[in-house]
Amino acid sequence: GAGVSQSPRYKVAKRGQDVALRCDPISGHVSLFWYQQALGQGPEFLTYFQNEAQLDKSGLPSDRFFAERPEGSVSTLKIQRTQQEDSAVYLCASSPRTRTDTQYFGPGTRLTVL
């Protein structure tokens, strides 16, 4: 595809359930970012991958959040034992090089925890 794709687009989970959110970056893009966007707020950084290496996970809010990119392309953000405060849109972005300015965002996954 031409852009970053994310699936599912919408996810409803009961409190305590585990969820997995998928990101397909633009083919060949080296860098991949995950952001959390609360309602009415700007995106907040969660974690960053350069190829398969997770170089920064300082934005992950708790140890219930885990991200991986095992082959340097598709990435999965996993949230264990979801809580209501995890409800947000989770955005994935990719960029072509290790040091580049333009991040291309996917449409996001809207997670609602009941």
Next chain:
Amino acid sequence: QQQVKQSPQSLIVQKGGISIINCAYENTAFDYFPWYQQFPGKGPALLIAIRPDVSEKKEGRFTISFNKSAKQFSLHIMDSQPGDSATYFCAASENIRGYGQNFVFGPGTRLSVLP
């Protein structure tokens, strides 16, 4: 300080008018200042960006003004159109050696352009 402040929170402009959104930052290590446009249900898309070595950048109807000493930058949308109605985010980033760009986003401005 990593925070980027943005104002106003919402803005209503008549068609043909000028929309102005302002941002301020504290971290003097920031070296790249993009603006993103986000429509409902979509991810943010890069609109225009500036580096601190210039004070202004114009692309079509969109202009960024940058004041390095005041640590402020703003987006001006000339001849605003109803299709410009969206949420606009300013952002700032610094280049961290071996890592790349670390982005911080403002809270957003919801722009409504009335026909």
